[in-house]
Amino acid sequence: MAKILIAEDEPDIRYLVEFTLQHAGHEVVVTNNGAQAAETAPEVMPDLILMDVRMPKMTGYEACEAIKAMGGDVAEIPVVFLSAKGQDSEIEQGLGAGAYEYILKPFAPDQLIQRVSEILEKFGVG
DSSP: OOEEEEEOSOHHHHHHHHHHHHHTTOEEEEESSHHHHHHHHHHHOOSEEEEESSOSSSOHHHHHHHHHHTOHHHHTSOEEEEESOOOHHHHHHHHHTTOSEEEESSOOHHHHHHHHHHHHHHTTOO
């Protein structure tokens, strides 16, 4: 399956997303904040990055912009924001930072698996 990088500062949510994706057969790499995600992405070269918006050290928006600014293959990794902030301005900011999609919390585990599968398929990852 796919290698997925998670950036989430809330331990309960991080564990839920990690467990859900591992149960679906994916390899999961976990980070606690945006800075760690931006540092880890070029090292592990995930197929997909799932990132919270509000995190310490570097927001998800800043981390996404940093990853996209790296250029090359790293910049091509799709980034999906997982956030409880669903206002249009928040979604626009996320997409403007280079994210592929914005998934609103709370979400059911089966919805997350389905959405991740659809995104990976769109990017040619089985």
